[in-house]
Amino acid sequence: MLALRGVSLDIRAGEVLALIGENGAGKSTLMKVLSGAHQPDSGSVEMEGRPLALTSPSVARRAGIAMIYQELTLAPHLSVEENMTLGMERTKFGFLRSQTQKVEAALQLLEAEDILSSRKVRSLTIARQQIVEIARAIVSEARVVIMDEPTSSLSGDDKQALFRVIRKLREEGLAIVYISHFLDEIDEIADRYTVLRDGESVGQGLVAESTPESLVEQMIGRTIDEMYPRPNHDTGEVVLAVKTVHGTALPRGVSFDLQGREILGIFGLVGAGRTELARCLFGLDPVVSGGIELNGGAEMNLSGFQPIKALTGGLDYLSENRKDEGLAQNLSIAANTTLSAIRKTSRLGFLQLEEEKATADRLAKKLDIRCANTSQPVSALSGGNQQKVALARMIHHDSDIFFMDEPTRGIDVGSKHEIYELIHSMAAGGKSIIVVSSYLPELLGICHNIAVMHRGSLSKKRPAEEWSEQEILLFATTGKHQPSFVAQ
């Protein structure tokens, strides 16, 4: 396997270096080399002028290189302190010695004094857990902190809080490598950038002197006229009417209409209940009260609703979590593609494996899923291609209404664009799609209409053109519309 060929990177103290590139460009392999998990065939790493042999993760860690992975690596059942000192425990006569002071100092540095060192990590939000993970890097006296897609599960305020933390680290003289697909984030936080493509470093420079367009072009090696295509088709009659749906905690009395061929964006901060809303409507989370009307039919009470009923009713759901929920990772692409509509490729309870393969091959070709063949396990694919398998399953099941929860989370620019195009062609072909996202530019770009969630309640839906970014954030944070809008 040749994932990297000729990458040069220099990381400077007191600076944030953005590492950008498509999935498969070699970012994660480079990370593995820097964290000591993989050994390069050639090349060298020098730290402060001295050569450094990164032969194992513990060597890298001792040398002061800390990794913050996309998926957090904390032990949920241990306390904040135990997590932050894991592997760095200090003992006296074999007994653990408290390092509370050190831990609290690190949290204080990150302006997160409110995180008690004795709290169990699982009781913290994802955003707070991430802070703990960064604080762990400080406790371990890291000099270089490498962050892989750190904002992929954060929104608004949490993201800003993270950026403040990153700036703190920079002030403290640490070197930060920031890996992200979000170019606006890079614009906001990074000083310099290096672009990887096909395992090579193809460009670098100062962020201040770059434009998003020039970065995208360098990443994918071609120009993209429009990152976010606008829908250019009209919507039809109401196909789904949601009537005051209450979940166990969230959502709280949400009502809205969805029209045929409509792409409706639902924006919300983490904890606003946007994912819970989609899950309730698909029967994954329990609904306390409320119902839906499908295609103008009678109202259907949602208590006791199950995914199996939702699928029969013509709904489908794309999970925000491909690894733990969306896909059966060690099953083949073909098996995953046909899983929700297995009756279509079986007769009398027997699988028609050739038909199944033909179906999967056809969809893999249509969605440009890059794989050796469709009997490969899904786990062998990159994030973008995995997401396409999940979408292929939805297309194969052929429901009329789709809930897509963070459809482009953690996938590369090229795949994102393909997925936007796919959403458009599905909608133009008669499907109605609800896109749940914490990424505003995406929603403002690709949706007909947008509604915003705040603490379990949903704003009125308005055409995307009528929302401004400020208005959306105002509602997301306060639950209030701008006075000018209310007056209308």
Place this chain on the structure above:
Amino acid sequence: MPTLPALSSNWKSLLLPFIGLLFVFGLFTALIYAFEPDNLSAFLSSRNAKTVITQTVIVGIGALGMTMVITSGGIDLSAGSTIALSSVACALTINAFASGEDPATIGALGMTAAALVAMATGAATGAFNGSVSCLLKIPPFIVTLGTMLIARGAAEGIAKQSQVRTPENALQNFMQRKPDPEWLFLAPGVWITLALLIGVGITMRYTVFGRYIYALGSNESTARLCGIPIARTRILIYTLCGTLMGISGVMSYAFLGSGDPTTAVAKELDIIAAVVIGGGSLSGGQGSPIGSIAGALIMTLLVSGCSMLNVPDYSQKIIIGFIIIGAVAVDTWKTRRQAAS
């Protein structure tokens, strides 16, 4: 009509599990040749081959059921107790049909009824495991641990804490190395195991239910998302597993010639080991019926080979223990290498 794709393209994958078996066989041949050359001809005899194959039947049939459960991400610790309970149920049914010591009174009807009662007993135990685990949301490890004691106690209770002896009958010939009639060549129990292997193999590979087994084991959340009836599928898996333990119980009765409530103690561990040696993963999503049978054969061959080498019983246990760990280590290593390439 359902069509089955040609099996021929899969010959390689079907034979793969037997490479380990061949390896163990070759290893013991070499060891016996080196250390106990007098026993070599006995070890290589067709008689010994038949013995090994016949002795694999009880664990083998159990392993077929366990393969489904383990592949679906579950576990059945009550297997050994279920086998004992079924064997007692089988013997008691025989006695219910027999009047006096005259075997003729049992007849084909009595023997069929005995086998069916044993299977129903196993199925009921399995259905209990599946239902309690699914409906009360208790991990199958705990439920089947409880059932292990419940079924064992029930077996001892209905057998009045002793062996249940029966008049001689043809069912007892099912595990004879020399079958009657002789043209069968192998014991009827072996042929039944083969038939069950084909049945379970086809079920797991070529049916929707089989796909659900893999999907549940690979990722239950995905299965739910895709509208798979999780509770119903799981209960069915445990019920089928229990039924196979029931058949294994009939074989146990045939082997011992009586219903023994104390038989098959800790047999579930042999059965689980056979599945794991055969490529099953205790975290679910992976398992192969033919692999499990190969695993069961490896375990019997080990016992046979060790006794030919005059290795004492305790060393056999140590060796088998290492083989289990080794088999899984090799498998993990292979998976990792595949993932890396």
